[in-house]
Amino acid sequence: MTQKFRIGNGHSIDVRQPIRFRFDGVEYSAWQGDTLASALLANGVDVVARSFKYHRPRGIFSAGVEEPNALVEVGEKGRHHPNLRATEVLLHDGLEARGQNAWPSVRWDIGSMAQLVAPLLGAGFYYKTFMRPAWAWPWYETAIRRAAGLGRAPSHPDGGRHDKRRLFCDVLVVGAGPAGLMAALAAANGGARVLIADERDTPGGLLLDDSVTLDGMPCHAWVEYMVTRLETMANVRLLRRTTVHGRYRHHRYQLLQRDEQGTLLIAVNARHTIMATGAIERPLMFPNNDVPGVMLSGAVRRYLRGYGVVPGLRPVILTNNDSGYACAQALCEAGITPVAILDQREEVPSHSPGPMDGLAEVSCLAGVRIKAVHGRKRIKRISLESAGVERHIDCDLLCVSGGWTPTLHLLAQGGLDNQRVVFSDDWGAFVPVESMSLPDLTPAGSCAGVAGLVDILLSGREAGIRAVQGLESKSAVRLPAIPCPVFACTETSPLVSGVGSNEVGEGASTFVDLQHDVQVKDLELALREGYRSIEHVKRYTTLGMGTDQGRTSNINGMSIVAQRLSRPVEEVGTTTFRPPFSPVPLGSLAGRESGERLDATRYSPMHDWHQQHGAVFMPSSLWVRPQYYRLQEQCLHGRRLQVERQPDRSRLNQHQTAAGRAGEGTETLHEAACREARNVRERVGIADVSTLGKIELQGPDVAEFLDRIYLNNPGKAPLHKARYGLMLREDGRVFDDGTVVRIADQRFLISTTTVNAGAVLAHLEFHQQMVWPELKVMIEPVTEQWAVVALAGPRSREVLARTFPDDDVSNEAFPFLAYRETTFDAGPARLFRISFSGELAYEVAVPADNGLALWQRLLEQGADLGIAPYGLEAMDYLRIEKGHLIVGADIDGRVTPMDIGMGGMLRGENDCVGRRSLALPALSDRSRQRLSGFRSCDGHSAIPAGAQLLLRPWSGEPQRSLGRITSPGYSVMQEDPIALGLVEPVEKGATLYAVAPLTDQCVQVEVTDTVFHDPKGERLRA
Missing domain, CATH: 1.10.10.1100 (BFD-like [2Fe-2S]-binding domain)
Incomplete structure (x- = not known):
């Protein structure tokens, strides 16, 4: 339980608050403020994970987001979080963590046997193996799938809190190192609203790991002073443990903030961004450079000064730049004398160790080449060559530094090219060009290729001033006094005299x-x-x-x-x-949009009534809608609703077995739908259609806008009249259909299908904002604001007249496709003379709060006329009888207006969306499948949904498909199974076979017209 590698206190921990945690089933102790990585190093844990391919033992390599080795899963099994970096996991009491990619443990992993066949597992081996014998592929696939991926996905909800937030600011400062702090202060003094995001729990960046003094204060004390000063400013907000992980168009950024309870995803809109993301230390390459105990020198300094942890007691420094000497000095200050400093450069720099440095006793070798690293689960010895002499040095820690790489990810996400970055020989990495200038982004500090602490601070200040140009500056920002450090470069300035090869x-x-x-x-x-x-x-x-x-x-x-x-x-x-x-x-x-909230379930204002009166529901897009109503005696306001049993069941055989039982009695889904549809045809039915998409458009250019969107010029509709509208995609395929009603001179109401309501809204807004921004049009979705009831059947006019006695709803005063505004219970109401069922029909819309009252009033007024509700299944039967189409089945994203018999809408020169694509030869080919009707030849066999249409009965032999069934149904007027479908040109009356191999169904069908009932439309215009 002792932390044998903890040698003192650090500025990031609180030794007054001990905590306990478990790693791979073993309990360890640590201090408040420790990361999992620092705590494991303090307790002498060498192996924390295994590599992906060869399962080689891996230890902690770095101290930040760049960590490639120490991937762990944290939490209870099943509710754990995989692939977390131990360097970023902030400890809390009772934390449970495990290493990954190993079994049974990271110290003893059976998977490490992969190293025995390493010569066979070179780059791209998976492209060249597992091909023969072919019969063994199922075993190959199983093995490959088990080996793929890092970590294990949790099997239970994590139970954490995951929230979202949107913020706005004038200046977003990414990184709270020396450059970021100076930039934030300069921008804040200029009056800007400043948001600072830093991925660490403690701001300061690499400045925290240095020993230089600023304004007479140690580095960490100066950082605390700056942070306190910024946090007391009303126009500054500091987000700790927050990573800016994405840069997008229009000055938008995505941030992720973590804490013990969960995460907060933040969308930020910033006028200007200062990228002070610093630089990441690079490793050196030599044989066995992955052995535990090989660490980045900057990480060693972070653990020493931040956490009071020394990762090894006999360290060796291997470097090709000056940062290695800063690491050696930090070790000496902690009382750990490095065994040697190995410099790959041919000459040791002039500021090599001297008496003032505390490094006088340290052996320093130049021109070193590492020949081997010895050790398996921990480094034990290194073999090297210097000046032609081979040497061996015993050690338990190798601190490596191969230079520094500016963190340019956010800049690169906007497009990385030669105009923005250039390769620097001094840095040995890509840096932004000095003349690089983006209107919304300024790099500062090390990520801008600036070296030296004074220059880094100056770079940050200048970036902050540039960000607030145009705002009145309140005060200047003074650079802190910086005594001449021991070396010309400290870790806050990761480069001085150049990086060696x-x-x-x-x-x-x-x-x-x-x-x-x-x-x-x-x-x-x-x-x-x-x-x-x-x-x-x-x-x-x-x-x-x-x-x-x-x-x-x-x-x-x-x-x-x-x-x-x-x-x-x-x-x-x-x-x-x-x-x-x-x-x-x-x-x-x-x-929070998970589980039941994954899709926002929506209910109509009449949902409770449906539930209380025997409705069986089904999903329709995001809505829950009645599919049918169970057969029962229903009494409303003392009057009995008339229901009728289905006639001869011998004609329904396959429908009964396929649909299943509708309720507690013996009525099937098909029987219930036929009962409801027959009631509409003979009496009057009522349906809840509140879920249909409803969008209002208004403005002086609204008619022109709609004519460009729709195929058939609905913008020319007369006042208070409706038109059917057909909308195309850019490729000429039918996108959606619905009604377009002119409710005022410069105001239209359009309806969409339930499924496509959101997509149509996005389609309209895209063309309004991006394609025709010159048109003055306002778009407002109003689907949830209005409850809509469809009233259909030969007696529907009587019900409507009783409900609205002050309105003349006669055929002369209120003809087909008419629109009227009236009142209901002292509130507004809208009447539409439109029909989806093919019967005399109306739609009545009232504000959503009055929807239930309207529904009940219509039922009350029509009780003696045989009114009854009907659901989606009956609605389907009714519309198929009339040859009406729906999106998703008949309009499936592949059909053109000509395919579905609406080519007549192409008259005129209206250049709408998708119109020009219809001229493509492939879309006007006469051999294309066209919409047709189908009737079951035997008069009782149900036509399978999605069936393929063949010339001959199905015998298992391949045949060419002539088309497909898109909407199967049943005609309650002719008492025959019917369907709509797409088929190649064939004569009416021809017989085909509708085949569904998966359900082993083959039904002979006759090709008919698409309209099975009232082909002249006399009933809906009555």
Whole structure:
């Protein structure tokens, strides 16, 4: 239980608050403020995970988001969070964590046997194996699927809190290091609303790991002073543990904030962004450079000064730049004398260790080349060559520094090209060009290629001033006094005298990408096999494709490819950086819209009535709608609703068995639908159609706008008249249909199908904002504001007249396709003379709060006339009898107006959306499938839904399909199974076979007209 590698206090922990946690079933102790990584190092845990391909033991490598090795799962099994970086997991008492990619444990992993066949598992091996014998593929596939992926997906809801928020600011500062703090203060003093986001719990960045003083204060004290000063300003907000993981168009950013309870996904709109994201230290490449105990030198300093943890007692420094000496000094200050400093550069810099540094006793070797690292689960010894002499050094920690890579991900997400970045030989990495200027983004500090603490602070201040140009500046920002540090460069300025070459050592196990076990030989193999593009090399070898997204490996990989191809690195280029910058949990993206909230379930204002009166519901898009009503004696206001039993059941055989039982009695779904449909045809029916999409448009250009959207010029409709409207996609296929009603001179109401309401709204808004912004049109969805009831049947006019006695609803005063505004219970009401059933029909719309009252009033007024509700199934039967189409079945995204018999709408020169695409030869081909009607030849066999239409009965032999059934139904007037479908040109009266192999059904059908009932439309115009 003792923390044997804890050597003191650190500015990030509180030793007054001990905590306990478990890792791989073993209990350990730590202090408040520790990360899982710092606590494991303090307790001497060497192996924390296994690599993806070879299952090699891996230890903690870094101290931040760049960590490639220490992926763990945190939480109870089944409710755990996989693939979390131990360097970012903030400890709390009782935390439970486990290593990944290992069984039975990370220290003893059976999967490590993969190293025995490593020569067979080179880059792209999966493209060349598992091909023969073919009969073994099921076993291959099972093994591949089990091996794929990192971590295990949880099997239960995580129970965490996942919220979302939208924020607006003048200036977004990404990163709270020295440049970010200065930029935020300058922008805030200029009067801007400033939002600061930093991924660490404690702001300050790499400044926290330095020993230089600012304004007479230690670095961490100066950071605390700056943070306090900023947080007391009313126009500044600091978000800790918040990662800006995505940059998008129109100055939009996505942020993710984490805490112990869950996550907060934040969408930010910023006028200007200051990118102060700093730089990430690069590793060096040498044989066995992945052994636990090999760590980045900057990470060692972070653990020393932030957490009071030394990862090893006999450290060796290996560097090709000055940062290694800062690490050596930090070790000496902690009382740990490095065994040696190994510099790969040919000459030790002039500011090499001296008496003032505390490093006088440290051996320093230049021109070093590492030949081997010895140790399996922990580094034990290194073999090296210097000045032609081979040496061996015992050690338990190797601190490596191969230079620094500016973090350009957010800049790259806007498009990384040669106009924005250039390869710097001094940095050994890509940096923004000095002249780079974006109207909404300014890089500052190390990520801008600025070195030296004074210059970094100055860069931040200038970025803040630029961000608020145009705002009246209230005061200037003074640079803090910085004494001359021991070295010309400290870790806050990660580069001074240049980075030496990152020479690749010889050996079979020299790793470039630690997470995916990508070795130097894998890159060389990709080049030998003909890959030249760095993007192709990346995908063939999986370089940089892990959760770390190549933060510590990409530049090294690019350098190797450039060296082997004898090209400059800038010519090889970079791989594409895409959001998110770091992994985002799926739960954060979903937020609270999960489980029952995944789809926002919607109910009509009459839903409770339906539920109380025997409705059986079905989903329709986001809505819950009655499919049918169970047969029962229903009394409303003392009057009995008349219901009728279905006639001869011998004609219904297959419908009964296919549909199942509708209720507690013996009535089937088909019988219930026939009963309801017959009542509409003979008496009067009432249906809840509140779910249909309703969108109001108004403005001086609204008629022109609708004529461009619809195929048939509905904008020319007379006042208080409705027109049928057909809407196309850009490719000429039918998108949606509905009615367009002119309710005022510059105001229209359009209806859409329930399923397409949201898509049509998006379609309209896109063309309003992006295609024809010059048109003055306002669009407002009003689906939820109005309850709508369909009243259909030969006696529907009587019911309507009783309900609205002050309105003349005669055929002369209120003809087909008429519209009228009236009142209901002192509130507004809208009357429409439109029909989907093919009968005399009306639709009545009232505000949603009055919907139930309207529904009950209509039932009361029609009780003695035989009124009864009908559901979606009966509605389907009625519309198929009339040849009316619906989106999703008949209009399935593949049909044109000509395919469904609406080519006559093409008259005129209206250039609407999709009109020109209809001129394509493929869309006017006479052999295309067209809409037809079908009747079951034997008069009782149900026509299968989705059946293919064949010339001959199905015998199992392949046949060419002539078409398909889109909408099967039943004619209550002719008492025959009927259907609509799409078929190649055939004569009316021809017989085909509707075949559904999956259900083993084959029904002989006769090709008919699409209208089975009242072909002249006399009933709906009566």
